Amino acid sequence: MKDTAVLKNFLSDSRKIVITTHANPDADALGSSLGLFHFLKSLGHEVHVIVPNSYPDFLEWMAGNDTVTIYEEDRVKSDELLDAADLLFCLDFSGFNRIKLMKEKAESIQAKIGLIDHHLNPEIKPDFNFWNDTAAATAELVYDLILDFSGADAITVDITESLYAGIMTDTGSFKHSSTSSKIHRTVAELIDLGADVTIVSGLIYDTNSVDRLRFLGHALAEKLRVIENARVAYFVIDEGDFENFRLKQGDTEGLVNYALSIKGIVVAAIIIQKENEIKLSFRSIDDFAVNKFAEEYFGGGGHKNASGGMSELSLSETEEKFKTLIDQNILKTKPE
Ligand code: 5GP
Ligand code: MN
Numbered sequence: 001m002k003d004t005a006v007l008k009n010f011l012s013d014s015r016k017i018v019i020t021t022h023a024n025p026d027a028d029a030l031g032s033s034l035g036l037f038h039f040l041k042s043l044g045h046e047v048h049v050i051v052p053n054s055y056p057d058f059l060e061w062m063a064g065n066d067t068v069t070i071y072e073e074d075r076v077k078s079d080e081l082l083d084a085a086d087l088l089f090c091l092d093f094s095g096f097n098r099i100k101l102m103k104e105k106a107e108s109i110q111a112k113i114g115l116i117d118h119h120l121n122p123e124i125k126p127d128f129n130f131w132n133d134t135a136a137a138t139a140e141l142v143y144d145l146i147l148d149f150s151g152a153d154a155i156t157v158d159i160t161e162s163l164y165a166g167i168m169t170d171t172g173s174f175k176h177s178s179t180s181s182k183i184h185r186t187v188a189e190l191i192d193l194g195a196d197v198t199i200v201s202g203l204i205y206d207t208n209s210v211d212r213l214r215f216l217g218h219a220l221a222e223k224l225r226v227i228e229n230a231r232v233a234y235f236v237i238d239e240g241d242f243e244n245f246r247l248k249q250g251d252t253e254g255l256v257n258y259a260l261s262i263k264g265i266v267v268a269a270i271i272i273q274k275e276n277e278i279k280l281s282f283r284s285i286d287d288f289a290v291n292k293f294a295e296e297y298f299g300g301g302g303h304k305n306a307s308g309g310m311s312e313l314s315l316s317e318t319e320e321k322f323k324t325l326i327d328q329n330i331l332k333t334k335p336e
Contacts, residue, residue, distance in 0.1 A: 168187075
């Protein structure tokens with residue numbers, strides 16, 4: 001779905017634009033938002049990025065980071081910007097429940113809505129639609145949009161690096177099934193336009209604290225549970241772990257992949273106790289659709305092989321619920 005011509009027409013006047021993305025922004029959420037931010041500013045519009053809550057330190061290198069408004073921390077300014085906006089761009093999510101506290105405001109404002117996203121079953125009905133669930137990352141869709149609009153000359157080095165970060169992380173460093181030849185061609189073009197892949201991957205992946213590494217060791221030794229019969233492995237992380245290892249936002253990211261890397265495992269999960277709720281992340285290989293599982297039982301969603309959701313039960317009740325449901329839903333055949 002691409003509404004390039006109608007959007008071009010709308011943007012032929014100078015506009016006030018807000019770009020937002022899902023809560024707990026990841027590299028694709030922030031990278032695609034800042035990539036679009038720089039491009040729309042270069043066209044002469046007034047542009048602001050507002051994210052629902054804060055994001056990990058390892059994303060702060062992205063150009064434009066210092067202009068980002070965090071809704072949870074600056075509600076008055078954010079509401080003013082949203083009230084004044086002609087256009088609200090929703091990036092890397094497609095249901096307003098994913099922007100948490102911002103939901104009510106976003107649903108009530110007059111601004112037209114633009115949607116740039118690659119998640120299944122979009123709920124938002126946009127005025128300008130750039131939704132495509134075959135895209136590997138929202139950053140890929142932003143890249144295509146800029147090319148269609150203005151050609152490669154509009155893609156600055158800053159834009160290439162934030163888009164590259166989004167694509168690299170959303171494809172699991174070019175390993176997930178979304179890794180098409182097209183995405184490799186897109187990345188090749190980003191490199192030709194100036195993205196330094198060594199620097200970007202170092203900024204994203206090689207920023208471990210000693211505490212985080214020690215936590216990783218602890219989680220692998222003490223927190224990993226394996227249900228071999230069902231070919232499922234998962235971690236349960238509680239508030240004590242956050243305290244003992246002084247964990248920061250983002251420090252549990254990627255942990256779930258260790259569970260999925262076990263030979264024979266087809267579904268992996270991580271259940272994390274946060275201040276007011278329990279967050280679950282699911283990963284799978286092959287046919288088990290974890291987005292449907294997350295949607296049906298944990299009020300969430302995502303992609304077929306990577307999804308997430310929430311629980312309002314206690315940590316141990318959530319674990320029991322997960323175990324029971326996975327037992328009922330998974331096909332218990334051993335691989336040949
Ligand atoms: P992660 O596990 O890395 O937080 O998320 C994996 C995928 O699932 C991402 O595409 C993310 O957008 C989606 N996802 C994670 N949590 C939720 C949720 O609570 N609701 C929905 N609809 N999608 C989620
Ligand atoms: Mn994404």
